[in-house]
Amino acid sequence: MTETLVQDPIATYVGGREFKMLIGGEFVDAADGAEIEVFDPSTGAALTRVPSAGAADVERAVAAAQAAQPAWEALGVAGRSACFARFDELLTEHRERLAMLDAIDCGNPVKAMRIDVDICHAYVRGWPSLAAAMTGDVIPASPGNLHYTAHRPYGVVGRITAFNHPLMFAATRPLPSLITGNTLVMKPSPDTSLSTLALAELFHEAFPPGVVNIVSGGGDAGDALVTHPVVKRIAFTGSVPTGLLIQRRAAESGHVKQLSLELGGKNAMVVFPDVDLDEVVEGAIYGMNLDVCQGQSCGSNSRVLVHRRIYDQFVAKMADRLGEYRVGVAYEESTDVGPLVSRAHYDRVAGFVESGVAEGATLVRGGDRPGDAPEGGNFIVPALFADVRPEMKIGREEIFGPVVSVFPWDDYDAMIEQANGLDLGLTASVWTHDLDVAHKTADRLDAGYVWVNDSTRHYFGTPFGGSKNSGTGREESPDELLSYLEQKVVHTRLRDPQAALARMLG
Known part of the structure; x- marks a missing residue:
């Protein structure tokens, strides 16, 4: 794909544009007007300001996600896959803008950030296929009876992304939670929010209101999301100290939560x-x-x-x-x-x-x-x-x-x-x-x-994750898909068919 190069990327992609949070299908500032100043890591110059969410904004986002979840789940995998297909098209249409925003905001070379956008397509197209192939189990636990498993989404998922691949992580990491029928509240790193807030426009066009909610901000917003009683499933990519803090704050919330943490490496x-x-x-x-x-x-x-x-x-x-x-x-x-x-x-x-x-x-x-x-x-x-x-x-x-x-x-x-x-x-x-x-x-x-004889490459469908303090859980695979679902087992005691028929006939 060829790129349309511009003389002044900052004027084209940042200047005069507003970057707002997405809550319940609306683009909003923080309720208290708080903002974070954004700096260009290539020059040190101030670029713009983005909203800095507080607990009230997270509360609104969780409420919107909770309200949207039943209808989103009811769409089924096929209905949700249609939204994924539209999102895939929009990523292609907005490739240059999203790549440039990451280069401007986080300092990664724009040539590599175009590849980051391209990488997203395998995930957007892959998750619906994995979800469509997902099955439960029939278990021969006792003779003559029926024992089977089923899965239901958690409801509202909280996702906190890292600063090093802002667009790619925001576009791909929430997908397994969404395709399984959960709704989302996502918070990017306060250092690199621009591409995620721009991506909110694509989510808004491709998904029903309230299914995807994006709040920008620092530790206060993250803590409000991690400790919220409605958010039972949390996923985080980042440092070991922050991962340990999330574990502690989730436990202190007084609510049992399921966590996955993709943390550091000294590989x-x-x-x-x-x-x-x-x-x-x-x-x-x-x-x-x-x-x-x-x-x-x-x-x-x-x-x-x-x-x-x-x-x-x-x-x-x-x-x-x-x-x-x-x-x-x-x-x-x-x-x-x-x-x-x-x-x-x-x-x-x-x-x-x-x-x-x-x-x-x-x-x-x-x-x-x-x-x-x-x-x-x-x-x-x-x-x-x-x-x-x-x-x-x-x-x-x-x-x-x-x-x-x-x-x-x-x-x-x-x-x-x-x-x-x-x-x-x-x-x-x-x-x-x-x-x-x-x-x-x-x-x-x-x-x-x-x-x-290789390194760095990820292969969609294979479980990515680490041991020891490098985290918990596995990503990019059926293991991750199942991690966004709660399992239930149904036991049916089946009686003798001849006796049942005799009762029917009186």
Whole structure:
């Protein structure tokens, strides 16, 4: 698909436009008029303001969702699928606008954000097919009787999305809850609300009023949603500390809730000495998501464990390859790596770079600001560290930025212990041409999603999620579909048909 390029994306897609919340089919500001100022991470300039919802706005949104739910459920999968089809068309029509808003607002390169919009279609089209194929079970629990299972939606689902893929997460992550007959209240990250609020216009056109409600805001809005007595099912993508807070606040609400949490990762990429070096270097860079979201991804392979025999060659080749990436303004077509999402996050990532140097790791390249980027932007040249030890801060904590740590190894069991030695276990990858080594190593890695000779790619229909503190539940699969449904079992005691017939005949 070709893009219609504009001279001034900010004037075209932000200037003079209003960004409002969607509640009950109406576009509204916060009830108390509160707003959040939006800044361009590429320049630091103020862009616009968006509503900052409070508890009263969340209450309105939940009430609208609750009122709309019975009719939405009654449509059945076929009726709901028709809304999905219209939503799919609208994503295509608004592709450039949505991609540009993410580039402007969150700093991801616009080339990658167009791909993010394209990725959405597989999910919009895939969920109705999975839902249509969903069945219950007939269980032979006792002879001569009928025992079967059925499913019903929870009702109103609360969804809180992350800042690193604002449009893609807002467009795809609510879909399994919607196709199963739930209605939705969704809140984007306060750092990156623009594309989600623009997406509200598409939801408004494709879905009945009240089925999808979108509120923007910070922690107060999130807390009101998590603790609301009507919202029994909550889904969150974000950091481990916030996930733990959501668990605590849901428990303190006094209402039993079902949670799914897709949280952090400090993911290991394990490289064996039989690999093609050029291929594995490309894989390591691709797996860092540098030219998608500046390494701000829970799935990035930020720990690369390379066999000592090829370690020096790997580091040298990766340093050379990273030098070919252009860091710049996110909405410029020539940019490969954009800015970090906010000044606060920039300071955090820069602090990790400083700690790596202070603790004795070798900064092979990067970690500084590019000389030709706007002064007010949150830019960091991708940093490559060698000679990293597991106890170093950069070797054990999730950085969520363009920082790669490379470790040498020569003892297999020690390498496995190191790869599994953190309290996170989202993804991992194994690189080798030996089939035995590949599968045995994949089996021993304590991670929920493991690639062999690949990384980063998701395959719709396969369960995505992590172990340990990386979260609970699985996404993008029938497992997730069922997680938005409550199961009931019906037992029917069947009597002897001849005796029943005799009673009928008197």
